Amino acid sequence: MPRPRWLTRNVATLSGVSLLQDAASELLYPIMPIFLTVVLGAPAAVVGVVEGAAEGVASLTKIGAGRLADRSSKRRLIGFGYGLAAVGKLIIALAGSWPVVLVARCVDRLGKGIRGAPRDALLMEGADTANRGRIFGFHRTADTLGAVIGPSIGLVLYEAFSRQIPPLLWVAVVPAVLSVALVAAVRERRTVPAVVVRGAAERTTTAAHPAQSASLPARLRLLIGGLTVFSLVNFPDSLLLLRAHDLGLSTEGVIAAYILYNVAYAALSYPAGALSDRIPRYHVYAIGLVCFAVGYLGLGLIGDPLWVFPILIVYGGFTAATDGVGKAWVSSLAPASLQGRAQGLFQGLTGGAILVAGVWAGLAWGDAGQVPLLVSGSAGLVLAVGLVVAGQRLTARGR
Numbered sequence: 001m002p003r004p005r006w007l008t009r010n011v012a013t014l015s016g017v018s019l020l021q022d023a024a025s026e027l028l029y030p031i032m033p034i035f036l037t038v039v040l041g042a043p044a045a046v047v048g049v050v051e052g053a054a055e056g057v058a059s060l061t062k063i064g065a066g067r068l069a070d071r072s073s074k075r076r077l078i079g080f081g082y083g084l085a086a087v088g089k090l091i092i093a094l095a096g097s098w099p100v101v102l103v104a105r106c107v108d109r110l111g112k113g114i115r116g117a118p119r120d121a122l123l124m125e126g127a128d129t130a131n132r133g134r135i136f137g138f139h140r141t142a143d144t145l146g147a148v149i150g151p152s153i154g155l156v157l158y159e160a161f162s163r164q165i166p167p168l169l170w171v172a173v174v175p176a177v178l179s180v181a182l183v184a185a186v187r188e189r190r191t192v193p194a195v196v197v198r199g200a201a202e203r204t205t206t207a208a209h210p211a212q213s214a215s216l217p218a219r220l221r222l223l224i225g226g227l228t229v230f231s232l233v234n235f236p237d238s239l240l241l242l243r244a245h246d247l248g249l250s251t252e253g254v255i256a257a258y259i260l261y262n263v264a265y266a267a268l269s270y271p272a273g274a275l276s277d278r279i280p281r282y283h284v285y286a287i288g289l290v291c292f293a294v295g296y297l298g299l300g301l302i303g304d305p306l307w308v309f310p311i312l313i314v315y316g317g318f319t320a321a322t323d324g325v326g327k328a329w330v331s332s333l334a335p336a337s338l339q340g341r342a343q344g345l346f347q348g349l350t351g352g353a354i355l356v357a358g359v360w361a362g363l364a365w366g367d368a369g370q371v372p373l374l375v376s377g378s379a380g381l382v383l384a385v386g387l388v389v390a391g392q393r394l395t396a397r398g399r
Helices: 007-038 044-067 074-094 098-123 128-159 166-171 175-187 216-233 235-246 251-276 281-301 305-333 337-362 369-396
Strands: 193-198 201-204
Touching: 007 044, 007 098, 007 128, 007 166, 007 175, 007 235, 007 251, 044 074, 044 098, 044 235, 044 337, 074 098, 074 166, 074 175, 098 128, 098 337, 128 166, 128 251, 128 281, 128 305, 166 175, 216 305, 216 337, 216 369, 235 251, 235 281, 235 305, 235 337, 251 281, 251 305, 281 305, 281 369, 305 337, 337 369
Parallel strands: none
Antiparallel strands: 193 201
């Protein structure tokens, strides 16, 4: 069976790179709140601060990396970013106190900040622009399959290692290193210098790159601003897992619930992306916000830990309908020469807002975290309605 035209070499390779790196990251993610609070003895507020600070570092880096990606080698930035992520995971494995974990998470997310925008821009190089949603949806599916594989391996090895968390930290280093090696298979078109003809002679000039002087369209800036406002109530998922643990789920239960969430995320990402190529993207995004509201309000209201499993499955619909769709939405509004800048600004500002959300939610968490969950869930529902009403202003040609 022939490969679809939109599934280019870079889409396939970068999807494989993300799968490996996410297997490493997500093997750690569900156990990190427990590692911090139980093994290292940190208070619950530290979980929000660590994840928020890490995302803040990534956010600031994404903005600069996005601009740099439009002017230099995207492939080198991608390789360097994944390499830093591998180093961060090595530091976590060596950590003996929560401040070291904070440093390690910041190094890891610094790598994410460097690689994100150039990777997403390179996904569209030579690709069919009519299938942006499918491309980003496919990439998110592969990425999230890693988030299923990683915790699944972690759950099995947690039992094999007599329920000891530290050995799992070393296992996570392996797929992280493999992802760096796979970047070598990525291909990038070289930029040809501008040529000026004077009479019969030709000489190469150093004319300014279009990305240095052009500005992003007003509609795109408005979209990025709106999605940044939403991110102020979208705190790190580690706090959701901490809530699951507080409700009474064991470490194995938390990991299993997180695996179910990622299965839903992976299964729905490509269909959501493909759907956004057929109907206005803001409709798909609004559906994701409804799933967000169900997830947060549900976790805030339940008392029986068994409800965590179906609620996190619904919550997987939020990330599936917003992550790749949001990137495709931004890509559709950005000029070809500014794809890196657009993705960097979008991912940087929304990530910075998640930093703020992580800090306020962590400080307001209290004994069970119900207040931040209910506040954010209610805000998500209001924003979903607002997006349906005003979404047409944030689209291009009705998309």
